[in-house]
Amino acid sequence: MIEFYIDAHSGVPPYLQIIQQVRRALKLGLLFEGDQLPTVKEVVSRIAINPNTVSKAYRELEHEGLVAARIGVGTFVAKSLGNDSFAALAPLRHDLQKWMESARRAGLDDESIEALVRECFRATSGTIAT
Amino acid sequence: MMWFAWRQFRVQGLVALALLIAVGIGFWLTGPGLLHDYNTTIVGCGARGNCQGAMNSFLSRDPFFQNLIRESELLAALIGLFWGAPLVAREFDTGTYRLAWTQSASRTRWLVSKLAIGAIATVITAGLFTLMATWWSSPLDRVNDTPFSYFDTRGLAPIGYALFAFALGAALGALVRRLIPAMVLTIVGFAAVRISFNQYVRTHFAPALHAAFAYSLPTGTGSRALKFGGSLRSSDWTISTKVMNSAGKVFPALGRGFGFQPDRNGAVTFVGAGRCPNKIPRAFNNGGASSGPSKAVQEALAKCVNSFHLHEVVSYQPAGRYWSFQWYELGSYVVLSALLASFSIWWIRRR
Amino acid sequence: MLSGHLGDDSDVSAVLETEDLTKRYRGKTALSNCTLSVPEGHVVGLVGPNGSGKSTLLNIASGILSPTTGSVHVFGAPPASTPTQRERVGFVAQDTPVYSGFSIKDHLRYGHHVNPKWDDELAIRRIEQLGLDLKQRAGKLSGGQRAQLALTLAIAKRPDFLLLDEPVASLDPLARREFLQILMETVADHNVSVLLSSHLVADIERVCDYLVVLVSSRVQVAGEVEDLLATHHRLIGPRDADLSESQVVIESSHTDRQSTLLVRSDGPIADPRWTVEAVNLEDVVLAYMGRGRAERESFVRDESA
Numbered sequence: 213m214i215e216f217y218i219d220a221h222s223g224v225p226p227y228l229q230i231i232q233q234v235r236r237a238l239k240l241g242l243l244f245e246g247d248q249l250p251t252v253k254e255v256v257s258r259i260a261i262n263p264n265t266v267s268k269a270y271r272e273l274e275h276e277g278l279v280a281a282r283i284g285v286g287t288f289v290a291k292s293l294g295n296d297s298f299a300a301l302a303p304l305r306h307d308l309q310k311w312m313e314s315a316r317r318a319g320l321d322d323e324s325i326e327a328l329v330r331e332c333f334r335a336t337s338g339t340i341a342t
Numbered sequence: 343m344m345w346f347a348w349r350q351f352r353v354q355g356l357v358a359l360a361l362l363i364a365v366g367i368g369f370w371l372t373g374p375g376l377l378h379d380y381n382t383t384i385v386g387c388g389a390r391g392n393c394q395g396a397m398n399s400f401l402s403r404d405p406f407f408q409n410l411i412r413e414s415e416l417l418a419a420l421i422g423l424f425w426g427a428p429l430v431a432r433e434f435d436t437g438t439y440r441l442a443w444t445q446s447a448s449r450t451r452w453l454v455s456k457l458a459i460g461a462i463a464t465v466i467t468a469g470l471f472t473l474m475a476t477w478w479s480s481p482l483d484r485v486n487d488t489p490f491s492y493f494d495t496r497g498l499a500p501i502g503y504a505l506f507a508f509a510l511g512a513a514l515g516a517l518v519r520r521l522i523p524a525m526v527l528t529i530v531g532f533a534a535v536r537i538s539f540n541q542y543v544r545t546h547f548a549p550a551l552h553a554a555f556a557y558s559l560p561t562g563t564g565s566r567a568l569k570f571g572g573s574l575r576s577s578d579w580t581i582s583t584k585v586m587n588s589a590g591k592v593f594p595a596l597g598r599g600f601g602f603q604p605d606r607n608g609a610v611t612f613v614g615a616g617r618c619p620n621k622i623p624r625a626f627n628n629g630g631a632s633s634g635p636s637k638a639v640q641e642a643l644a645k646c647v648n649s650f651h652l653h654e655v656v657s658y659q660p661a662g663r664y665w666s667f668q669w670y671e672l673g674s675y676v677v678l679s680a681l682l683a684s685f686s687i688w689w690i691r692r693r
Numbered sequence: 694m695l696s697g698h699l700g701d702d703s704d705v706s707a708v709l710e711t712e713d714l715t716k717r718y719r720g721k722t723a724l725s726n727c728t729l730s731v732p733e734g735h736v737v738g739l740v741g742p743n744g745s746g747k748s749t750l751l752n753i754a755s756g757i758l759s760p761t762t763g764s765v766h767v768f769g770a771p772p773a774s775t776p777t778q779r780e781r782v783g784f785v786a787q788d789t790p791v792y793s794g795f796s797i798k799d800h801l802r803y804g805h806h807v808n809p810k811w812d813d814e815l816a817i818r819r820i821e822q823l824g825l826d827l828k829q830r831a832g833k834l835s836g837g838q839r840a841q842l843a844l845t846l847a848i849a850k851r852p853d854f855l856l857l858d859e860p861v862a863s864l865d866p867l868a869r870r871e872f873l874q875i876l877m878e879t880v881a882d883h884n885v886s887v888l889l890s891s892h893l894v895a896d897i898e899r900v901c902d903y904l905v906v907l908v909s910s911r912v913q914v915a916g917e918v919e920d921l922l923a924t925h926h927r928l929i930g931p932r933d934a935d936l937s938e939s940q941v942v943i944e945s946s947h948t949d950r951q952s953t954l955l956v957r958s959d960g961p962i963a964d965p966r967w968t969v970e971a972v973n974l975e976d977v978v979l980a981y982m983g984r985g986r987a988e989r990e991s992f993v994r995d996e997s998a
Contacts, residue, residue, distance in 0.1 A: 218899065220895050220898065220899065223971055223972075223973045225919060225922060226898075226899065227919075252881050253878055253881040253882060256874070256877035256878055256880070256881050257874050257875075257877065257878040257881075258874070259874075260870050260873035260874040260876075260877050260899060260900060261877060261899050261900060262736050262877060262880070262899070262900050262901060262902045263877060263880050263881035264735075264736070264902045265902065343806060343807060345802070345803075345806050346803050346806055346807065349795065349799055349802075349803070350792070350794070350795075353794065436790060436793070437786060437787075437788055437790035438790045438791065438792055439757075440752070440755075440757055440784070440786035440787075440790055441786060441790050441791065441792075441843070441846070443755075443756065443757050443773075444755050444756065444757065444773075444779075444782070444783070444784035444786070444847075445779070445804070445807040445808055445850070446776060446779045446780040446807055446808040446809055446810070446850065447779075447806075447807035447808070448773075448776070448779065692759075
């Protein structure tokens with residue numbers, strides 16, 4: 213089951229953080245169709261946030277069709293995301309890991325690696341239009 | 343709520359109970375011996391001819407317990423200090439009143455149950471102590487038969503004092519909301535009320551009786567003893583003595599003693615009353631010396647005193663009123679306590 | 694100060710409503726002419742500088758203090774005026790007082806005796822969840838545990854409205870988090886309205902969905918947290934750039950050429966000269982607290998002039 217966390221300093225409203233975390237989990241294949249999301253009470257008793265915030269996030273996700281609430285049972289994932297690219301995920305991760313290792317061997321520290329990734333990310337974003 | 347008040351009071355109550363038991367054992371161990379001595383040394387002492395000596399040695403028996411009973415007026419003050427004052431003030435000091443006042447049961451019930459538990463414990467504690475003290479000292483009191491001199495530590499009155507001290511402490515705690523000032527005020531207030539009550543109220547529970555005696559120059563050393571006789575007995579409570587002449591004029595200065603003052607012209611003044619009408623022989627000894635003045639001087643002085651036609655009027659409460667006075671005293675202090683408790687409740691509700 | 698209100702709460706009933714509420718005691722004015730409304734079904738954060746009257750307001754709402762003048766209503770009636778009224782409101786006082794000589798069990802028994810709606814099962818479950826020993830004396834609890842005990846007493850009373858006066862101010866971060874977890878769990882379970890005063894904006898941001906900023910007894914702003922975040926922006930632009938009518942400047946700072954503003958705006962900022970940035974709740978709170986203080990100072994100046 214997914215565990216949420218709230219970054220208090222991100223400036224992103226807590227309900228949006230939950231939505232983003234569910235989406236990311238769906239994209240990364242950590243959540244599948246039929247998986248249950250934690251109940252509102254479980255979330256608030258774990259991370260001490262307002263229950264209305266969690267309800268609102270779940271409502272939004274439901275609105276987007278990503279989850280479905282079953283009264284008295286809980287909230288379940290209705291649709292998986294990124295199914296198409298999921299098959300490609302494993303080899304890509306493998307490639308990236310190999311690249312990271314070579315970057316380290318070349319003497320790059322974490323900060324430099326991150327900066328490099330960001331720069332490439334910016335340079336290439338938009339080139340694959342969807 | 344009663345459970346809560348009792349739970350809060352439990353430790354204090356148990357401490358008091360333990361002390362009472364300890365004192366009770368002491369009384370129980372020494373009381374019968376005292377009674378036995380009374381029966382063997384005092385009863386029938388007249389026949390043996392040494393009554394005064396027997397009484398004196400009997401009255402100095404068990405000084406520890408006699409002192410304990412004499413100082414037991416402090417018991418009420420202690421109850422006021424350690425049960426009364428903290429009752430409400432400590433809850434203000436620790437902030438727990440905010441917990442208590444936001445429960446479904448009202449703060450009135452909170453205070454009423456605390457007052458009730460404290461008052462019950464106070465009556466039981468003071469009642470048991472005064473019962474034991476009265477029983478224990480009864481042989482001594484038969485010898486030293488001046489009941490009003492130990493009025494405050496026997497019978498019913500101590501229950502009233504204790505209840506009053508408790509209610510006073512509680513009310514002051516509610517009023518000033520801090521424990522230490524409440525304790526200080528409790529002691530001061532309790533002492534002030536007790537002293538002024540003794541002085542100004544108790545004497546008026548019933549109209550005082552009066553006894554009159556001719557005022558005459560005493561023979562011998564010149565110190566004046568209280569006079570008894572007629573309806574006035576040594577066990578009665580003498581409240582005041584006034585010296586007045588047959589016209590009803592009071593001589594306040596004479597109430598305390600008397601003296602003679604010769605002036606330059608050879609006349610003598612009876613201090614506080616006036617100039618002697620008769621001639622006093624010169625070189626009289628104005629009291630105190632063992633030899634005393636000469637017979638002629640004494641006669642002249644007596645004649646001078648008699649010329650003022652003075653008599654002493656003693657106001658007193660007869661010993662027979664002792665128990666009715668005990669009830670009045672208890673009643674007065676119970677009423678005062680009830681007023682204080684009502685005030686506390688009103689004050690707490692008002693905020 | 695009505696301009697500070699956001700959204701339309703007229704359809705939501707208020708759990709707490711005050712009008713011109715004033716409290717003076719011992720010659721000092723602790724709260725003066727405070728008018729505010731707390732909607733039902735929210736976790737409301739009450740923030741403000743020390744001495745703004747938060748604690749006095751909560752003590753009046755819980756029925757501990759009675760107001761000097763003005764009116765106060767909780768569920769439409771004066772606080773603590775009837776048994777039902779007292780049953781419906783739970784209070785966790787500042788410094789979370791408990792009876793130090795009582796064991797935890799004694800406290801639960803006490804709660805049971807003085808509250809007809811007492812939920813013993815809930816209370817015991819909470820204590821077990823906290824890993825506390827029922828026989829332990831409250832005087833030996835840590836600050837966090839004592840706060841949890843006070844919260845348990847207030848929750849097991851099963852109130853409809855829970856008031857908390859700086860409950861976490863003196864707790865370490867872990868104890869604070871645990872306290873808020875239990876509080877939020879209660880809100881999720883029992884649908885209780887909460888009014889929580891705090892000066893820790895990070896906690897407020899996490900647990901509250903409604904915010905009231907109180908400065909010198911005046912409500913500076915009140916509204917749903919989300920609306921506040923959506924309608925407040927930071928604008929950075931040239932000094933001479935102007936704003937449209939619908940934008941209200943809450944806070945501004947200027948250099949020779951540049952202005953930085955915190956504004957409230959219901960619509961988008963169209964003027965391209967302004968760079969628009971999002972704000973977090975702390976920015977909003979600080980801006981309104983600063984504005985409240987400035988108002989008070991100018992008021993004091995006018996008074997003394």
